[in-house]
Amino acid sequence: MAMDCVLFDLDDTLYDQVRPFELGYREAFGDRFDAPAAGGPAGAGAAGGPAGAGAAGGPAGAGEAAGPPDVVALFNASRRHSDEAFEAATRGEISMEEMYVWRLQRTFADFGIDVTADECLRMQSAYAAAQRDAICVSPRMAEVLDWCAARRPLGGGQLLGPGRLPGPGRLPGARHPMGIITNGPAAHQMEKVEALGLSRWFAPESIVVSGAVGVAKPDPEIFRIACERVGTSPESCVYVGDSFASDVVGATSAGMPVVWFNHRRREAPAGPGVPRPEWVVEDEQGLLALLKSLA
């Protein structure tokens, strides 16, 4: 296949989002939920379940109170609720603040824990601060990005990188070898781009943020906008993302081949009409090997 460009999701694809999530969680709640609770506030019973013992467990049993939450399970639940609430926030039906409260209250409710709106906002604020101060591109992901940046695809046309930006009149055939499509408020997402030092690999115009363009994943339109920015067509891109609902569903509906970066080992949704990703990888080494095989 012709792979002109590799497009990446940002959150929990280009960096490990559990780390800032855990820092935000610890700052807001400390070890409050670590000891088995006496009396489940959500009325779901089963307080004082088995201690998590720090194991990175599988997906949370939604609706079950099961003792102290495992942070990865908590994070997975928060991503699920975030995807549910994000669209309403983008449409302006709820404020971003309400969205933050909504997703965290539902996340904790999955574990039989009631939290107040103030507590959710405190955690959100600490989480956002950690996303500015405590995130990085792993050496393994840096290897993937280095490889993408070094590619010189066949077929002519000038390849543009961060050091070779096009002028206002775009050069015919000019294109970027890589780009980003991310959902979220423009300023917040760009803070993360800066914190991660992504300008080393990505030209500013190849970074598409939903808050800046007014349309969000999984809407196929944001994938088309990204194609225009990087100078190629959806079928000549490969898209890499961790979220089934935003990334796999969105890229598929835009006609863009997609790699599901399933490093959290989530279960794929099933059922009629649910798209299947072209490829699934579970770590950066698998991703790099796959991209090399497609080049």
Ligand SMILES: [Mg+2]
């Ligand atoms: Mg993501």
